Amino acid sequence: xxxxxxxxxxxxxxxxxxxxxxxxxxxxxxxxxxxxxxxxxxxxxxxxxxxxxxxxxxxxxxxxxxxxxxxxxxxxxxxxxxxxxxxxxxxxxxxxxxxxxxxxxxxxxxxxxxxxxxxxxxxxxxxxxxxxxxxxxxxxxxxxxxxxxxxxxxxxxxxxxxxxxxxxxxxxxxxxxxxxxxxxxxxxxxxxxxxxxxxxxxxxxxxxxxxxxxxxxxxxxxxxxxxxxxxxxxxxxxxxxxxxxxxxxxxxxxxxxxxxxxxxxxxxxxxxxxxxxxxxxxxxxxxxxxxxxxxxxxxxxxxxxxxxxxxxxxxxxxxxxxxxxxxxxxxxxxxxxxxxxxxxxxxxxxxxxxxxxxxxxxxxxxxxxxxxxxxxxxxxxxxxxxxxxxxxxxxxxxxxxxxxxxxxxxxxxxxxxxxxxxxxxxxxxxxxxxxxxxxxxxxxxxxxxxxxxxxxxxxxxxxxxxxxxxxxxxxxxxxxxxxxxxxxxxxxxxxxxxxxxxxxxxxxxxxxxxxxxxxxxxxxxxxxxxxxxxxxxxxxxxxxxxxxxxxxxxxxxxxxxxxxxxxxxxxxxxxxxxxxxxxxxxxxxxxxxxxxxxxxxxxxxxxxxxxxxxxxxxxxxxxxxxxxxxxxxxxxxxxxxxxxxxxxxxxxxxxxxxxxxxxxxxxxxxxxxxxxxxxxxxxxxxxxxxxxxxxxxxxxxxxxxxxxxxxxxxxxxxxxxxxxxxxxxxxxxxxxxxxxxxxxxxxxx
Numbered sequence: 001x002x003x004x005x006x007x008x009x010x011x012x013x014x015x016x017x018x019x020x021x022x023x024x025x026x027x028x029x030x031x032x033x034x035x036x037x038x039x040x041x042x043x044x045x046x047x048x049x050x051x052x053x054x055x056x057x058x059x060x061x062x063x064x065x066x067x068x069x070x071x072x073x074x075x076x077x078x079x080x081x082x083x084x085x086x087x088x089x090x091x092x093x094x095x096x097x098x099x100x101x102x103x104x105x106x107x108x109x110x111x112x113x114x115x116x117x118x119x120x121x122x123x124x125x126x127x128x129x130x131x132x133x134x135x136x137x138x139x140x141x142x143x144x145x146x147x148x149x150x151x152x153x154x155x156x157x158x159x160x161x162x163x164x165x166x167x168x169x170x171x172x173x174x175x176x177x178x179x180x181x182x183x184x185x186x187x188x189x190x191x192x193x194x195x196x197x198x199x200x201x202x203x204x205x206x207x208x209x210x211x212x213x214x215x216x217x218x219x220x221x222x223x224x225x226x227x228x229x230x231x232x233x234x235x236x237x238x239x240x241x242x243x244x245x246x247x248x249x250x251x252x253x254x255x256x257x258x259x260x261x262x263x264x265x266x267x268x269x270x271x272x273x274x275x276x277x278x279x280x281x282x283x284x285x286x287x288x289x290x291x292x293x294x295x296x297x298x299x300x301x302x303x304x305x306x307x308x309x310x311x312x313x314x315x316x317x318x319x320x321x322x323x324x325x326x327x328x329x330x331x332x333x334x335x336x337x338x339x340x341x342x343x344x345x346x347x348x349x350x351x352x353x354x355x356x357x358x359x360x361x362x363x364x365x366x367x368x369x370x371x372x373x374x375x376x377x378x379x380x381x382x383x384x385x386x387x388x389x390x391x392x393x394x395x396x397x398x399x400x401x402x403x404x405x406x407x408x409x410x411x412x413x414x415x416x417x418x419x420x421x422x423x424x425x426x427x428x429x430x431x432x433x434x435x436x437x438x439x440x441x442x443x444x445x446x447x448x449x450x451x452x453x454x455x456x457x458x459x460x461x462x463x464x465x466x467x468x469x470x471x472x473x474x475x476x477x478x479x480x481x482x483x484x485x486x487x488x489x490x491x492x493x494x495x496x497x498x499x500x501x502x503x504x505x506x507x508x509x510x511x512x513x514x515x516x517x518x519x520x521x522x523x524x525x526x527x528x529x530x531x532x533x534x535x536x537x538x539x540x541x542x543x544x545x546x547x548x549x550x551x552x553x554x555x556x557x558x559x560x561x562x563x564x565x566x567x568x569x570x571x572x573x574x575x576x577x578x579x580x581x582x583x584x585x586x587x588x589x590x591x592x593x594x595x596x597x598x599x600x601x602x603x604x605x606x607x608x609x610x611x612x613x614x615x616x617x618x619x620x621x622x623x624x625x626x627x628x629x630x631x632x633x634x635x636x637x638x639x640x641x642x643x644x645x646x647x648x649x650x651x652x653x654x655x656x657x658x659x660x661x662x663x664x665x666x667x668x669x670x671x672x673x674x675x676x677x678x679x680x681x682x683x684x685x686x687x688x689x690x691x692x693x694x695x696x697x698x699x700x701x702x703x704x705x706x707x708x709x710x711x712x713x714x715x716x717x718x719x720x721x722x723x724x725x726x727x728x729x730x731x732x733x734x735x736x737x738x739x740x741x742x743x744x745x746x747x748x749x
Contacts, residue, residue, distance in 0.1 A: 107203075177190060440554030
C-alpha cells in the first residue's frame with residue numbers, strides 16, 4: 001500500500017441482488033481518486049481503496065446515494081482496522097427477522113389462494129369469494145410485498161432496475177390484470193399468482209438471510225473472542241480496567257480460566273494456554289517466562305503475569321480478523337465475470353418479457369397467455385443466485401479455514417491452488433522440529449550410562465545447539481555433575497574435568513579429529529556406529545576419557561510427528577513433494593527418505609532459495625513454497641503459492657498467500673484441499689445459477705413454466721446456492737477429530 005493509499009469499509013444498505021452490487025461498485029469506481037471498489041453481496045459490505053489520501057467518506061457516500069443505495073460507515077470501538085480508523089462490523093444481519101414476520105403472514109394467505117385453485121367454476125363465481133381474494137391479495141401485494149415495491153420505485157426514480165424491479169413488475173401485472181378482470185365480471189383471475197410468488201420469494205429471502213448469518217459466523221466468532229477487561233498490575237496492586245485502556249508495557253495478570261486480554265510476553269508464572277482459536281489444536285500449550293501469548297487465548301491452569309506488547313488493532317487477533325475479512329471481501333476472476341453479466345441482466349430480461357408478451361399477443365393471438373408467460377420470464381430470471389454464488393462460498397470457506405487455523409489471504413488464492421503441481425518444503429522448522437535433540441546413545445561395553453552423564457556435564461557450558469541438546473537430555477533424568485577447567489575448540493569439541501564419585505575425570509566430547517588430537521583411541525565398533533549415524537543424517541558426537549573413546553551420541557533435528565503423513569497426503573492429491581535445505585546432502589537425503597520425499601535440494605543458502613523456486617517454475621512446475629515465513633520470505637513471494645507455517649504471531653502473514661497458525665505440516669494438505677474445495681463450490685454455484693437462468697428463461701417465454709412455479713424455483717435457486725456453500729462448514733471435521741484422538745492416545749501412552 002502506498003503512503004497515500006487509504007482503505008474505507010462500509011456497510012451497504014438497499015442491495016437485493018447481484019446487479020445491485022455491480023451498480024454500487026460502478027458508482028464508487030467513477031469517483032475521482034478511487035483506485036478500486038469491491039462489493040460483497042453476501043456480507044453487504046464494500047471496501048474502497050483510494051490512491052488519494054485526501055478523499056473524504058461523504059464523497060463516496062454521496063456517489064452511492066445518487067445510484068439509489070446508502071453507505072453506512074463501519075464503526076466498532078473494540079477492533080481497529082484501517083488507516084481510516086474504521087473497523088470490522090460484527091453485527092448480524094437482522095433481515096432474517098424482518099422477513100420472518102412477512103412469512104408468518106403470507107403463508108396462510110398463500111394456502112387460502114392455493115385452495116381456490118381447486119374450486120369448481122360455480123364456487124369461483126361467488127362474489128364473496130372473489131372479493132375476499134382481492135382483499136387477501138391486496139394485503140400480500142402491498143404489505144408483504146412492500147419491500148419489493150419500495151426498492152423497485154427507488155430504482156425507477158433513478159432510471160435503473162434490479163431484481164426487485166422484475167418482481168414488482170411481475171406481481172403488479174398479475175394483480176392489476178386480476179382487478180381489471182374482477183371489475184369487468186370476468187372469470188379468469190390471477191390473484192393467486194402474485195400471492196404465491198411473493199410467498200415463495202419471502203420464504204427464500206428469510207432462508208437466505210438466515211444462511212448468510214450462519215455463513216458469516218466465523219468472523220463474528222473471532223471478534224467475540226477478545227476479553228472485555230484486563231487485570232492491570234500497578235505497584236503490586238491489581239485493578240480491573242476496560243481492555244481499551246491497556247497500554248503497551250503494562251503488566252497484566254491472568255488467572256486460571258481467564259482470557260488473555262492482550263498480546264504480550266510472560267514475565268512471571270507457568271501455565272498451559274489454550275490456543276485453539278488460533279491454531280485449531282485442542283491441546284493447550286505450556287507457557288513459561290519469556291514465551292509469547294496472544295489476546296483471546298485462554299489460560300487453563302497457573303497464574304501468568306505478562307508484559308503487554310500489542311493492543312487493539314496491533315494484536316494477533318486483529319490481524320487474523322483483518323486477514324479473514326480481506327479474503328471474504330475479495331473477488332475471483334470468475335466472480336467478476338458474473339458481476340458484469342448481472343449488471344446488464346435486468347434490462348435484458350425486461351426486454352425479453354416485453355418480447356414474450358408481444359409474441360403471444362400478436363402472433364399467438366392470446367394476450368392472457370402472453371401476460372402469464374411474461375410474468376414467468378420476469379420472475380424466473382432474477383439474478384439473485386448469480387450474485388450469491390461466489391461470495392457465500394468464499395465467506396464459508398475462509399471462515400471454516402479460520403476455525404482450522406488456516407488463514408486464506410485473498411480470494412485469488414482459491415484459483416491458484418487448483419493449478420499447483422509441486423509443493424516445496426523448507427526443512428528446518430517446517431518438516432523438522434527446528435531444534436537439535438538427542439536421538440541415540442551407544443556406549444562401549446564398560447561405559448554404560450556414564451557416557452551420557454559425563455558428556456552432558458561437559459556440554460553444560462557449551463553454547464552450541466548440539467551440546468545444548470545433549471545437556472538437556474541428561475537434565476531431564478538427573479542433575480548434571482560439576483565440572484572444572486572447561487575448554488572449547490570451535491568446530492571440533494569441548495573438554496572439562498568432571499567431578500565424579502570416583503574422583504575427577506578429564507572428559508573430551510566432539511568429532512573424531514578432536515578425539516585423535518586428544519590421544520583417545522576409537523574402537524572399530526564405535527567407528528562403524530559413527531559412520532552409520534552420519535549416513536542416516538544424524539550428527540555423531542564422540543565422548544571419551546582415560547585414553548579411549550567410550551561411546552557415541554546421535555544428535556539430530558528430528559522430524560515433526562505429522563511430517564510423513566503430510567507428504568503422503570499431498571502425494572495422494574497428485575502433487576509432487578520436494579524439500580529444500582541448507583544442510584549437507586547426506587543429512588538432507590536421509591531425512592527426505594525417512595519422509596518419503598524423492599526430490600531433494602540441499603546445501604542452498606537462504607538467499608538462493610528464490611532462484612531454486614524460479615528454476616522449478618522454469619521447468620514447468622507450478623510451485624507452492626512452504627516455509628517458516630521469516631528466512632523463507634523471498635521464496636514465499638516468488639512461489640506461485642506461498643504457505644507460511646508456524647505458530648501464533650510468528651507466522652509471516654505478509655509474505656504468504658496462506659498462513660497456517662500451527663506448526664503441523666499436515667495442515668498444508670488440509671489448506672490446499674480446503675482452497676480447492678472452496679473454488680470447486682464457487683464453480684458449482686455459478687454453473688447452477690447460470691444454467692438455471694439459461695434453461696428456465698426459454699421455458700418461461702414459451703409458456704411452459706407457470707409464474708407460481710417460477711417464483712418457487714427462483715427462491716429455491718438462491719437457497720440452494722447458499723446451502724451448497726454451507727456444506728463447507730463440515731470440511732475437515734473427521735480428520736481433525738482423528739488427529740486429536742491420536743494425540744490424546746500418544747500422550748496417554
